[in-house]
Amino acid sequence: MKHRNQVFDNVLDLVGNTPLVKLNKIASKFKGNFFAKVESFNPGHSSKDRIALYIIEQAEKKGILSPGDTIIETTSGNTGFSIAMVSIIKGYDCVLAVSSKSSADKIDMLKTMGAKVYVCPAHVSADDPRSYYQVAKRLHEEIKGSVYINQYFNELNIDAHYKSTGPEIWNQTEGKITHLVACSGTGGTISGTAKYLKEQNPDIKVIGVDAFGSVIKKYHETREFDEKEIYPYRIEGLGKNLIPTATDFDMIDEFVKVTDEESAHMARAVAKSEGLFVGYTSGAAMQAIKQLGEEGRFKKDDNVVVIFPDHGSRYMSKVYSDKWMNDQGFFDSINEAAAQNIQY
Numbered sequence: 001m002k003h004r005n006q007v008f009d010n011v012l013d014l015v016g017n018t019p020l021v022k023l024n025k026i027a028s029k030f031k032g033n034f035f036a037k038v039e040s041f042n043p044g045h046s047s048k049d050r051i052a053l054y055i056i057e058q059a060e061k062k063g064i065l066s067p068g069d070t071i072i073e074t075t076s077g078n079t080g081f082s083i084a085m086v087s088i089i090k091g092y093d094c095v096l097a098v099s100s101k102s103s104a105d106k107i108d109m110l111k112t113m114g115a116k117v118y119v120c121p122a123h124v125s126a127d128d129p130r131s132y133y134q135v136a137k138r139l140h141e142e143i144k145g146s147v148y149i150n151q152y153f154n155e156l157n158i159d160a161h162y163k164s165t166g167p168e169i170w171n172q173t174e175g176k177i178t179h180l181v182a183c184s185g186t187g188g189t190i191s192g193t194a195k196y197l198k199e200q201n202p203d204i205k206v207i208g209v210d211a212f213g214s215v216i217k218k219y220h221e222t223r224e225f226d227e228k229e230i231y232p233y234r235i236e237g238l239g240k241n242l243i244p245t246a247t248d249f250d251m252i253d254e255f256v257k258v259t260d261e262e263s264a265h266m267a268r269a270v271a272k273s274e275g276l277f278v279g280y281t282s283g284a285a286m287q288a289i290k291q292l293g294e295e296g297r298f299k300k301d302d303n304v305v306v307i308f309p310d311h312g313s314r315y316m317s318k319v320y321s322d323k324w325m326n327d328q329g330f331f332d333s334i335n336e337a338a339a340q341n342i343q344y
């Protein structure tokens, strides 16, 4: 366990070992104890630091990467930031193909961290040459000596969480965790964490959080890709229009779908009630707990761990902007925005 009162060689030594914080108010009307794994305590402010560092170090161990080489990735922002951070310390060039759905502040942050950023249209299919997948693939072919992280299809993504997030949660709860609730984007976080936890105790229930407009939940239930499930939604980093191989569906007991609107309000409620300034998907994960709690799914002695993947500061022009909320129709009027500023 690393201690905050020691001197570190560089920021990368601070990746992982994030705190587990008891949620005292937001879920108090439900039976059970609720704890958040607050991933914004990573130096890059998200869970993606874990996979960036792990995958890059695995490539170094295999002799694939040497200083000056280029690392390429498709990213909704967080993974890009983490790869850029690791690249700075280790001396790599970082090239990122990002979705136009990503917030402007995220893109500016990536540039600040020295990354070369290609912004690609969000609502085209994955095999369209303009999609961020195809752009990244093309760049990988063009840039000699480049490594493509490919987080949706890289099983090292699962390993990173199997080796870090899973053991941390097991130790922090002293083996008493009964439920894990986590968003599924690439699926790496939930699959790797769940794999470790279920090896310790197969009775632990693992609940994935998916967006309306994503195929993941339906695929989990039917093992069939249903195009009709796909339509645009606003939450970044959650759900997908394809089936990632970085998701081990056998590790997940069930999925819960959440709306853009309820997740946005819930992210705000987490900040106001717990003092934890979290990102949009943390609101989504908490919204899933609310839905499960309302169905009476938790018992008095349950210990429910929810993963909060990133920090709220990345969403100032979105979820935490009253104007944005109003523009989405999430407030009936700007006056209602003011009314939302209540104590929970």
Ligand code: PMP
Pocket: 076, 078, 079, 183, 184, 185, 186, 187, 188, 189, 190, 236, 237, 238, 279, 281, 282, 309, 310
């Ligand atoms: N929340 C945010 C903000 C993310 O960027 C991501 C990653 N796309 C996730 C949740 C989901 O994590 P994972 O990719 O490990 O499923």
